Amino acid sequence: MLSSIPLTRIIMLANVLVVTVAVVVLLTLPTPPARPGASGSGGPTRGPSQPPRPSASPTPDPGLPSAELPPPITASPEFARQVKANEAGVVPILMYHRITHRRLASIDRTPAQVRKELERLARDGYVPVTAREFATGRMDVPAGKHPVVLTFDDGHHSHFSLQADGTPAKNSAVGIIYQVARKYPGFRPVATFWVNRYPFGLQERRDQERAVRWLVGRGFEVANHTWSHPYLPGLGKKAIAGQLARVERMLKRLGVPPSETMALPFGAMPRKRSTVQSGKWQGVPYRFRGVFLAGAEPSVSPFARRYDHRSIQRIQSNGKKGECRKWCSQYWLEWLDRHPRERYTADGDPDRISVPRGLRGKIRSDRKQLINAY
Template sequence: MMWYRERSPRRTPTPGAAVLTALSFPLLAALAACANSDAVPAEATEPLSGTEAVAAPVQPAEAATPSVRAARGPALDLPPNELGEIMVLEYHRLGEPEGEFYRSREHFAQDLQNLYDAGFRPITMRQMLAGDINLPAGTTPVVFTFDDSSTGQFYLRGDGSVDPNTMVGMWTAFSQANPEWENGGTWCVLPAADHPSNFFGELPSREVDRTTREDRIRRKVDYLISNGHEICNHTLYHARLDKARDQAQVQEWIGRGEDSIRVYLPEDYEIVTLALPLGMWPATKSLAWSGTYKGHSYEYQGILEVSGGPNVSPFDRSFNGHSVNRVIVAPGALPRALTRYEKEPGKRFISDGDPRTIAVPDSLSSRVAKDRWPNLQLKTGS
């Protein structure tokens, strides 16, 4: 795309450099990237790969004096079960009318509150893949994923402040009001999709000079990563990977997407998660998690599907980072899930408050993938 360039050293953001008028939400209705259904018939270029390697876990960052954490906010008074389910929630646009791809502001705020009240705490995909679940005892991890980088998700106002009516704005306000709501979400961005899905609604470069535009994107990316959020690749512009004409095109859509995002990231930042546009796999599945474009390789530990329900724990033998199921936050979906967990709390991942251990009931100990987690201590008998 026009402003694509090769990876370059990161520049220091200049706060307050640009002034943009906030866009109104109805504008969003014009574009539904995820809901796109284009009519071009699928053309398989490669037979489906029969070998689906299980993702290797990301090594956790060096543990900073881990200790057992007691919850200060809402938590369950139940024994730990770190083999329980983890919901990976999938959000798209903010707005109304609600549907699979739209969540109202009111309901998004309510989702945060309801999950918190029910003892859930956010972690990123990166943390889940690394088994780095550093949550208080009695709480359950939940991953928030946000696809398509649209304006309603994150916008900087003219004075450079975060628009409080965006998802990032609401998240920030919620975590300030509830300090136990730590960590962040996973933002699967489209660097070159049509406005307003290009890096949270940045204006096309023909409407604003390129330096200003890139500076604003950089400040948003900086804001996310310095506040515990994760940046995830959602390909260059949301093309269906199953419709690529060949393997090179798959790698271009993913690799060029990665390179275009990396321009805004610190040099040492690794993108570890990719969300498949519309959940469609390339004919050669492994190209979704590993490939090369123009001499740059990409490698993902986590590949996000678009549906499938709650995911198994990363400590479970059956966990496959290369196929992570998600729960689309469609109308009614989250209340239903929470009601189910109320009735069957044993299905939930329940933390023991100690990130050094995998704490499970005796009856489940044979399901623990001990070989994948040599640094974590298995603790049974709960």
């Protein structure tokens, strides 16, 4: 559907590119200094038996848009037809790394580039959801809109810090997201931050706690990206478990719920995939509803037969030069504009999966009772 090249080859090519660039960046650049005072298993559930939606209470800070989800509706087949709902369609999951005014690596983005891309998404009818909401099937965006997942790897200090007045730094990822949400009220201010041992470059526990609680309390997701960002295929089962469990232990101490999602460092999957899906180390368990790769195309719907929660595709945020000619965000967003029927379009109803009648067979068999075909 998306490419004539087999998916396994796409994953291999994209991940090799990302691994190569990321390794060079990590080896040549120093760890950012601390900034004191700154700051599953199985598929998704949907329907009457699903768990409560993750909390995303309106922010108490004046002037900051809320992450509250819209009230649910009941979608009839005729209504689904009117809004052109297709919940078997693909979802762009965008991958960001550092945000810096001067790009030192191809995976870096400037604040202006991030702002421009998010504004494009807002104008095109995309509404952000977190990786957790995607993996658990809770993409309850308004009818006729399209979910997009904004993900930020490595917990870099450019992703989040607070100014003296307690508001997010203007050119941080969170600051930019709020600016776009203020300009485009339908653009929900949420994202997923996958962190290592020093979330957002912070080394003091009180600063880490302040940062992650600020984010989680406003609907953002802070989750697992391993302790020291190693190349997992080079580690044994016990070492991998230690990498993941140490982050879970840290997040628990900081007041964050257990991670339901994780992103593979360098997008590199261990030979035995089960080692990163669930396990235990020194009495600390972990279990993920979604394991995310590093490229190179939109993800299939979490309700689709082809969906595999153990290896979820992402798209690197970038232009169309060099290796990104057909693999990165600008290419794929343009592709989705030209192929709107391939894109996930919501029905606004959390208890139904609305699709054109001809796509009924693309929905997983354990979700057929929820299909609302037109």
